[in-house]
Amino acid sequence: MNFLYAAYAATWIIHIGYLTTLVRRYARLKKEVDEMRRPGRG
Amino acid sequence: MKRIFPILAIVTAALLSYGLYAAMVIAPRELTMGDVQRIFYYHVPSAWTAFLLFFLNFVASIQYLVRPKPFADRLAKWVAVFIGVACCIGAFVFPLPEGVEPGSVATTGIAITAIYFVIRKFFSEQGTDALAVTTAEVGVVFCTVVLVTGPLWARPVWGIWWTWDVRLTSTLVLWLIYVSYLMLRRFSSSGQTPVLAAALAVFGLLDVPLVYFSIWIFRTQHPQPVIGGGGSIDPIMLRVLLINWLAFLCFAFLVCWSRYRLEMMKREVEEAQAMEGLLEPGGVR
Numbered sequence: 001m002n003f004l005y006a007a008y009a010a011t012w013i014i015h016i017g018y019l020t021t022l023v024r025r026y027a028r029l030k031k032e033v034d035e036m037r038r039p040g041r042g
Numbered sequence: 043m044k045r046i047f048p049i050l051a052i053v054t055a056a057l058l059s060y061g062l063y064a065a066m067v068i069a070p071r072e073l074t075m076g077d078v079q080r081i082f083y084y085h086v087p088s089a090w091t092a093f094l095l096f097f098l099n100f101v102a103s104i105q106y107l108v109r110p111k112p113f114a115d116r117l118a119k120w121v122a123v124f125i126g127v128a129c130c131i132g133a134f135v136f137p138l139p140e141g142v143e144p145g146s147v148a149t150t151g152i153a154i155t156a157i158y159f160v161i162r163k164f165f166s167e168q169g170t171d172a173l174a175v176t177t178a179e180v181g182v183v184f185c186t187v188v189l190v191t192g193p194l195w196a197r198p199v200w201g202i203w204w205t206w207d208v209r210l211t212s213t214l215v216l217w218l219i220y221v222s223y224l225m226l227r228r229f230s231s232s233g234q235t236p237v238l239a240a241a242l243a244v245f246g247l248l249d250v251p252l253v254y255f256s257i258w259i260f261r262t263q264h265p266q267p268v269i270g271g272g273g274s275i276d277p278i279m280l281r282v283l284l285i286n287w288l289a290f291l292c293f294a295f296l297v298c299w300s301r302y303r304l305e306m307m308k309r310e311v312e313e314a315q316a317m318e319g320l321l322e323p324g325g326v327r
Contacts, residue, residue, distance in 0.1 A: 007081040007194040008062070011088070011187050015293070018183045022300055029304065032311055036318070 047299065054296055057289035061282075069282040081195040087287035088187040089213075091294050093250055095181030096220065097154075100247035101161050102174040103240035109167045119162070126155030139258060171236045172305040174243060175227060176298050178220050184294065185217045200263065208256040209264035216253055219246040 065083035072079035108114040129151020133144035165173055192210065193203040204210065223246060227239050257264055275283075 001077050003078050003194050003198050004080050007191040008084060010190045010194065011084050014183060014187050014190065015297075018180075019297070022297075022304065026304055029307055029311060032315075033307075036311070036314060 047296070050292065051296060054289065054292040057285070057292055061286040061289040064282040064285055069279050070276060075199055078195060078198045081191050083282055083286045085188060085191040085195060086283060087290040088184045088191065090287055091290045092181050092184035092188060093254065094291075095177040095184060095294060095298070096216070096247055096250055098157065098161070099174050099177040099181060099220075099243050101158055102165070102170045102177065103243035105158075105161060105165070105170040106167065106174060106236060106240045107244075109170065119158075122155050122158035126151045129154070168309065169306075171240070172302055172309065174236075174240060175224075175305055176301040178223050178227075178243065179301060180294055180298050182217065182220045182224060183297075184290075185213070185220065188213060189217055205263055207263045208260040209253065209262045212249060212253045212256055216246070216249045219249060 061083070065080050069080060069083065071077060104118055108118045130148045133147035133151070138144060138147065161170065161173065192213075196205075197203050219242070223239055223242050226242060227235060230238070232238075256262060257266055
């Protein structure tokens with residue numbers, strides 16, 4: 001039963017880990033966009 | 043489209059929850075392996091989803107390569123039509139390996155043609171490249187799940203974590219091919235990177251049929267297929283497996299959607315930054 005729980009937990013850790021990287025990349029990109037839109041730039 | 047995303051996210055969450063409940067509670071306990079067999083309800087749908095994503099990556103890469111060349115584009119279109127027609131006719135005319143249903147071969151052929159034309163219609167040249175990156179990345183995530191859950195099942199059942207059997211090794215090679223694809227895209231700054239990556243993706247897909255059919259062709263330690271390969275499966279187990287596959291497909295679709303939007307946004311920002319650089323005093327020389 002431990003192996004079963006480990007497999008299910010590993011699946012969700014991998015997916016949640018990947019989703020976290022996506023969220024962080026979104027946040028970084030949004031920051032870049034906000035910086036580009038800042039008045040007085042360009 | 044923005045309104046569909048939360049609705050689909052709720053549906054996916056419900057499906058995943060029900061899939062987990064069905065795998066743990068509704069599916070009957072397998073007699074020889076016991077509860078550890080329930081890993082199958084995550085392992086197999088993840089593998090199927092990874093294969094589908096790698097196939098989408100292949101189609102998107104082909105389209106990225108042929109789109110600028112009208113002759114190659116027309117040729118690829120006709121090859122896609124030919125595959126659909128050949129599968130439909132060939133499945134009922136030529137003898138198939140034991141356990142392979144003609145209907146499933148014909149459906150696969152039609153699906154290949156349909157996927158090709160759907161991507162062709164709805165994605166621009168840049169869109170196909172972004173789709174290729176997206177599907178490769180999400181495919182690698184699902185393939186990682188397969189490579190992690192497999193040994194967790196093998197340890198109590200076979201007594202070993204890993205063996206260099208054809209199915210296992212070819213899956214590891216598949217994962218390595220797509221990891222190298224992503225590394226190429228991440229670290230190469232050449233203007234030719236998308237073309238090189240698309241060419242690598244075309245060769246990368248050649249490993250998918252090897253992985254899938256290895257248990258038919260070679261003597262392997264991996265269990266024989268329970269669907270479409272002459273094996274049998276309890277109807278309740280099959281239903282639970284298909285529910286989980288549907289749930290993982292919906293989940294993969296949502297993740298791909300987010301990743302695709304991120305990729306397109308990134309390209310827009312890079313383009314804007316390049317324009318800004320050109321417009322700056324001393325930017326153009």
